[in-house]
Amino acid sequence: MDVPNQAAEWKTNIVAGLFPVFLSALIFSWFLTFIPSVADGVSTRFGIDWIPSLGISLSFFIDGLSLTFALLISGIGTLVFLYSSSYIKNHHHFHRFLLYLFLFMLSMLGVVLADNLISLFVFWELTTITSYLLIGFSHETHKGRHSALQALLITGAGALAMLAGFILIGLTVNSFELSEIILEADTLRAHELYAPILLLILFGTFTKSAQFPFHFWLPNAMAAPTPVSSFLHSATMVKAGVYLMARLHPAFAGTDLWLWMLTIFGATTAVISSILAFRQTDLKLALAYTTLMALGTLTLFLGQESGYAMTAFATFLIVHSLYKAALFLVVGCVDNATGTRDANTLGGLAKAMPITAIVAALAAMSMAGFPPFLGFIGKELKYAGALGVASEPILVAGAVLVANSLMFAVAAIVAFRPFWVSSKTTYPKQPQEAPFAMLAGPIILASLGILFGIYPDIIEKTLVAPTVASLLGNIEQSKELKLWAGVNLPLILSICTVILGLALYLQHQKLRPALDGIFAKLPTFDQGWDKFLLKFKDFAAWQTRVQQSGNLHQYMFVVFFVVFASLATTTALKNAIFKPPDFSNVTWLGVGLVLLIIGAAIITTVTASRITAMATLGVLGIGVAIVFIGFSAPDVAITQLLVETLIVVLVAIALLRLPNLETEAGQRRPLDAILAISVGSIVTLILLSVLSLPLDRRVTDFFEQASWPEAFGRNIVNVILVDFRALDTFGEIAVIVIAALSAYALLRTTTPQSKK
């Protein structure tokens, strides 16, 4: 490529990169205008009908909870777009990347603003699809494709279960509008479908928010470019599950099932993932596991109902999004500058990247929970919320303590060690400070962490309290955000966290091998999932092999067996009436005729000679024609005779070119014979049963009465065919013409085109 071209492309990339920054900044500012009204407790609802007959509308709802999420999404989105405009601008699919990311942002806004459950589901799945595209952005690699598919299948399966839950809600309270469902909370909680609905929806939210045991897709999703990890898999999309649980909190919380499901799964996720985070040496993976920890903690608090727990939820939600997005972006800068993310090799970067180092330290201190950062307030509230848990405060507080200490240690590993501890390693690249566009995001996010810590009022009245109000329906329940709450139990626990976390950090090099030893012996869910998929594929292949064997005999056998089975069961279940068959009006001529037909059929079946078969087929046809003549159907008999003659002629022509039947005649097929006799018997039985019932002649009567006055025909059968059912006959002629044309086409090309 020549230079001017490159320059031109570089220019378009700058424009394309900055365009979504401005768009999302615009969206962010628009949401900012809602803050005053939401702070006053006023919520806004707007929308249009979509499928009104099904109660589906495209309606949106802005209250404290959705506004907090919308601001986080559009705000962090703006910074992530700015970051991407520099980070990934040389990628040959840069424009595609921006499109996916922007689509994701819009879908995510749809999820948190939707008032209608079905619209919410649609947006929810749009985030799943855009996430799939973004995780698989490096689709040339196996890991990228594998991780993308894994995330798609797991969250997709959860979403389908969730949809079932939504539909059940709709059936229970007769509305899909969240704002109306929340009003029907008591009906819902008392309804017998409450437990199934809750479990179905929790399956969806747990998979989306990567709760244990569905946690494994999230670390794998780190195959995505860093801005994606930062935006989707930390700050926003994975919180969709948390959002939905929060949204449904007023309608569902307060039962033992809700409490225990969320507490147990949340606490387990928080503890297990913080241990997993601790043992990672890849900085991005370590952060990914701490995200799991955060999601577990948020879920844990949503299980409760106290004002402290809810305030802790709202505050931690904001804190986490700010510092985690910042840290991911910092890791991206480090990765870009040095070419590695390995915690063991990185060190001493503070000299080469001073701004990055400071930003990382600010974000990490918020994560570790030092005063005066917002993270400290969040942590105090978490302890207060945990201690306020009605049933098992010590267990919950203990889980939070363990998780927080490990998080402290991870914060130090990720943001302290690579910058401030010297290392002798030489990097693949000479590290240098990241460009402004990549630093702006982390700087703003980390500064907000300390700004909100010193002046918690800024977010308390505008975001935290309205969010708590959305959850509990009462703004009074919201607790005050303050740095110094006096010497109390949360503060003591905070000090314990720092001591424990520091100890863990200092010992982490020694503890890691020990942990690795333990985890090496345990099977991972990730491998289990792969095995499951593999087995599933084998099962599908096996099933296809069995069902689609390509063997005509097997297909026919199944078809006839199903015919027999359905006829027999229907006859048995519907209590078919059987009278002894009536042979009173049988004549000797009739007996002879029937014997002729039966004999001809049997000989056709058993003969090994083509000529005999042809002859007996002819005999049979004539026998049937005689039945028609004998019982007042001359027209039918004439047609039958003509057709039978034609059949014999055609078979005779074909047989001249075909081999004889001998080879098969010797074969006995007892199973086929049993099935054949069964089908024949059930047909006879049903016919006898039909014959024992009175005949309904209404249609015949109509034709008899109408034939002359309406159609001026004396032969009723002919009138039916050419007048009353003329269209039917026309269709029949068309069928014959098509058959004739196809037969002609087949015969015309007698020379095989591809003989092997």
Next chain:
Amino acid sequence: MESLLAIAIGVLVATSVYLMLARNVLRFIFGLVLISNAANLTLFVAGRLTAGIPPLIKKGEIAPVGPVANALPQALVLTAIVIGFGLFAFALVLMFRTYTTLGTLYSDEMRVAEPREDTVI
């Protein structure tokens, strides 16, 4: 008489099913002829049998006088015979063409479209 024919129909169905389960497609086609005859007879018998009074209207009358044979099944059977013949003729030509192309009449040897799994590379 209806009951006797019901038994004959059962035999026709049984023989045709047996033929259609054969490996040889020529037998399959014989089965096809038998089963269309069985179906036609079933329709006809279900409409009850009346000997010697075809469903015609005498000159001067506007409707048949006295009971006549049931016209409805006759009309249906007439259509069915013709359609059955179309199906038969097409199947016969198809089989004939298959034989000239593949050189076999055995359905389990016709595996161009669905090759055996072990032969797929």
